[in-house]
Amino acid sequence: MIKSLLVIQQGLPYMLQGAVVNVIVVLSAMLFGFMLGLPLAVGQVYGNRFLRRIIGIYVWFFRGIPLLVFLFLFYFGLFTWLDINVSAFMVATMVLGLISSAYQSQILRGAISSLSQGQMKAARALGMSDTKAIVFIILPQAFRLSIPGWTNEYAILLKDSAVTYALGVTELMSRAHHIASRTYEHLAIYLAAGFIFLIFTYIGTKALNILHKKVTIPGCSQ
Amino acid sequence: MKTDTEPILEINHVTKSFGTNTILHDVSLSIKKGEIKVIIGPSGGGKSTFLQTVNFLVMPDKGSITLAGNRVNPSDKRELCTHRRQVGMIFQDFNLFDHLTALANVEIGMIKVLGMKKKAATERAMAELDRVGLKDQANQYPAQLSGGQKQRVSIARALAMDPRVMLLDEPTSALDPELIGEVQSVIRDLGKGGMTMIMATHQIGFARSLADEIIFMEKGRIVEQGSPDELLAQGAATRTRDFCARIAEIGGE
Amino acid sequence: MIMDELLYIQNDVMPALMKGTWISVLLIVPSAIFGVCMGVLSATARVYGHRVVKFAGDTYVLLFRGFPLLIQLYIWYFGLPRMGIYLSPYWASVVTFSLCSGAYQSEYIRGALLSIKQGQLAGARAIGFTQLQTVVHVVLPQALRRALPGCGNEIIYLIKYSSLAYMVTCIELTGQGKILASASFKYVEVFSIVGAVYLLLVSMATWILNSLEKRFAIPGFEQHQA
Numbered sequence: 281m282i283k284s285l286l287v288i289q290q291g292l293p294y295m296l297q298g299a300v301v302n303v304i305v306v307l308s309a310m311l312f313g314f315m316l317g318l319p320l321a322v323g324q325v326y327g328n329r330f331l332r333r334i335i336g337i338y339v340w341f342f343r344g345i346p347l348l349v350f351l352f353l354f355y356f357g358l359f360t361w362l363d364i365n366v367s368a369f370m371v372a373t374m375v376l377g378l379i380s381s382a383y384q385s386q387i388l389r390g391a392i393s394s395l396s397q398g399q400m401k402a403a404r405a406l407g408m409s410d411t412k413a414i415v416f417i418i419l420p421q422a423f424r425l426s427i428p429g430w431t432n433e434y435a436i437l438l439k440d441s442a443v444t445y446a447l448g449v450t451e452l453m454s455r456a457h458h459i460a461s462r463t464y465e466h467l468a469i470y471l472a473a474g475f476i477f478l479i480f481t482y483i484g485t486k487a488l489n490i491l492h493k494k495v496t497i498p499g500c501s502q
Numbered sequence: 503m504k505t506d507t508e509p510i511l512e513i514n515h516v517t518k519s520f521g522t523n524t525i526l527h528d529v530s531l532s533i534k535k536g537e538i539k540v541i542i543g544p545s546g547g548g549k550s551t552f553l554q555t556v557n558f559l560v561m562p563d564k565g566s567i568t569l570a571g572n573r574v575n576p577s578d579k580r581e582l583c584t585h586r587r588q589v590g591m592i593f594q595d596f597n598l599f600d601h602l603t604a605l606a607n608v609e610i611g612m613i614k615v616l617g618m619k620k621k622a623a624t625e626r627a628m629a630e631l632d633r634v635g636l637k638d639q640a641n642q643y644p645a646q647l648s649g650g651q652k653q654r655v656s657i658a659r660a661l662a663m664d665p666r667v668m669l670l671d672e673p674t675s676a677l678d679p680e681l682i683g684e685v686q687s688v689i690r691d692l693g694k695g696g697m698t699m700i701m702a703t704h705q706i707g708f709a710r711s712l713a714d715e716i717i718f719m720e721k722g723r724i725v726e727q728g729s730p731d732e733l734l735a736q737g738a739a740t741r742t743r744d745f746c747a748r749i750a751e752i753g754g755e
Numbered sequence: 756m757i758m759d760e761l762l763y764i765q766n767d768v769m770p771a772l773m774k775g776t777w778i779s780v781l782l783i784v785p786s787a788i789f790g791v792c793m794g795v796l797s798a799t800a801r802v803y804g805h806r807v808v809k810f811a812g813d814t815y816v817l818l819f820r821g822f823p824l825l826i827q828l829y830i831w832y833f834g835l836p837r838m839g840i841y842l843s844p845y846w847a848s849v850v851t852f853s854l855c856s857g858a859y860q861s862e863y864i865r866g867a868l869l870s871i872k873q874g875q876l877a878g879a880r881a882i883g884f885t886q887l888q889t890v891v892h893v894v895l896p897q898a899l900r901r902a903l904p905g906c907g908n909e910i911i912y913l914i915k916y917s918s919l920a921y922m923v924t925c926i927e928l929t930g931q932g933k934i935l936a937s938a939s940f941k942y943v944e945v946f947s948i949v950g951a952v953y954l955l956l957v958s959m960a961t962w963i964l965n966s967l968e969k970r971f972a973i974p975g976f977e978q979h980q981a
């Protein structure tokens with residue numbers, strides 16, 4: 281028991297540094313996923329039938345295959361095959377971002393379609409082009425409605441980021457494994473790692489909740 | 503306020519179907535500057551659809567719209583936006599932008615569509631809010647306003663664009679009875695100020711006192727049109743009068 | 756060249772992946788069933804239970820939803836031997852998946868139970884139902900319908916997360932893929948097929964769940980899902 285606690289205490293800074301890597305991977309992936317997911321969502325709501333179909337297939341594809349399979353496919357497969365040298369960190373971020381883009385597109389799509397048709401109509405009636413209407417009227421409202429979804433997405437991604445250990449990204453999970461296999465304190469170390477994940481999930485969730493409160497507008501939430 | 507010039511807005515032979523369901527059958531209407539035309543008729547008769555074809559929120563299948571002598575080509579995006587900018591629209595359920603304050607709702611068209619500077623837009627927006635009696639509510643969000651206040655903001659929003667014609671689709675239908683008066687009086691003032699308007703309404707008394715011409719629309723066709731006195735006079739054997747009598751029985755107007 | 760490829764796929768890849776898929780199914784099905792059971796139990800405890808039971812249920816859900824699945828897997832597989840409990844890779848995976856999945860199911864079922872309006876229970880009492888009759892004839896039929904979309908989604912997640920069993924050397928679909936690909940270095944080919952199999956499994960499960968939802972649909976219980 282005492283030994284377990286000592287091992288945890290000694291490993292803590294090393295593990296916390298790992299958790300920072302997780303957070304960096306997740307935030308970059310979310311940003312990347314947002315940049316892809318936003319046009320996907322807009323296309324899925326306002327695009328023609330063909331575009332909607334293509335986006336539907338994209339979403340189905342990235343939501344239907346496990347993260348681990350994508351990681352192997354991209355890291356050992358695609359990039360090696362194309363003879364491009366990328367770090368495990370980059371691949372992990374990219375894969376998480378691609379998967380997240382599919383989920384984020386659905387969060388945003390849900391938010392956009394929950395707005396009343398009247399918002400678009402009124403914007404057009406003022407003489408706004410569809411692009412202007414989407415940028416100035418639809419998206420500012422949709423983003424606000426999406427924050428709870430993003431909070432959820434952050435929590436999911438953070439936990440999923442532990443899987444990038446399979447590529448050797450030196451994040452929390454891999455560091456925990458490293459300590460555990462040297463000290464044989466598997467139980468204690470993995471429990472500690474689990475709690476660190478829990479804490480970082482909590483911090484991120486709290487931060488997003490505060491943001492949610494900050495930007496919230498009367499009558500503009502679900 | 504009537505002037506005997508060319509019509510400012512002409513709607514020619516507009517037809518619209520949804521699927522196999524034809525909602526508008528070859529509807530034509532023209533209106534001169536300063537005129538007020540009021541459309542009445544049973545629910546589902548196509549009033550809203552008709553008004554929305556005028557600014558192409560609903561694309562007509564056939565027919566054309568001519569504004570100030572210029573026949574609008576709706577497939578030219580720029581021309582379409584210019585046309586819509588010049589035609590103000592008031593919706594039954596207000597459609598204020600929920601994420602913007604009353605003031606920002608009025609400003610946004612001027613800034614994003616007309617390209618006005620923020621400062622000038624704010625000044626004009628405040629003037630318009632003042633005109634509809636809502637200067638003090640400028641910083642409220644739509645959710646914090648009553649129905650009547652929302653509709654007045656939406657009128658201010660349309661006016662700020664300096665429209666040549668206003669379309670009003672049952673502007674008081676979604677309001678509690680005690681709030682109808684404040685919106686009606688704003689609309690009345692607009693008419694006195696010479697605004698050209700086409701309005702759909704179920705408020706017969708209001709229609710009668712305001713309209714230069716009443717248009718009775720049923721099943722997607724204009725069945726009758728004429729001055730309120732012609733159509734609604736005691737003993738006039740018109741469909742319009744029948745309809746109004748029936749509404750009066752139910753609604754007690 | 757292409758012939759070689761096809762022969763490799765036909766003779767080596769397909770049989771191994773079939774075997775792996777079968778193991779995956781053997782992981783997913785029991786975990787899904789145990790998961791739903793855990794979910795129902797813990798949700799009932801959290802909604803109707805005594806304070807202590809409620810607290811236990813809440814803690815269970817907090818921890819098992821809060822810890823990454825991979826960490827939970829390592830705790831059961833690498834951590835428990837420390838306490839004298841040894842689980843095979845397969846059983847460690849099933850236990851992990853069931854408990855984690857149960858925690859998520861618990862949330863959906865709890866939400867469904869809470870959504871049942873007081874009036875429904877009053878109505879049941881008014882026509883003389885006993886407690887048990889109320890649960891069987893009123894609460895469950897309503898709650899299960901409300902919970903179905905969420906629970907179904909969770910099972911779809913489970914299909915994908917079952918791939919993590921490979922990390923504790925339970926050689927299922929992903930594991931078979933990794934072994935094949937490491938030997939032949941044909942990662943793109945092998946993992947494309949592996950991915951396709953998962954897509955197939957997920958799509959089949961989605962289809963079944965949608966049909967179930969349709970089969971049990973009642974006006975007023977529609978749920979719109981992204």
Ligand SMILES: Nc1ncnc2c1ncn2[C@@H]1O[C@H](COP(=O)(O)OP(=O)(O)OP(=O)(O)O)[C@@H](O)[C@H]1O
Binds near residue numbers: 549672
């Ligand atoms: N987008 C649409 N798709 C299909 N049918 C539509 C659509 N919009 C309107 N309709 C149909 O067109 C008909 C006319 O509708 P419209 O709203 O124009 O009538 P209205 O005269 O404004 O009625 P109300 O007095 O109730 O407002 C209705 O039968 C309606 O169901």
Ligand SMILES: [Mg+2]
Binds near residue numbers: 549550551671
């Ligand atoms: Mg209407």
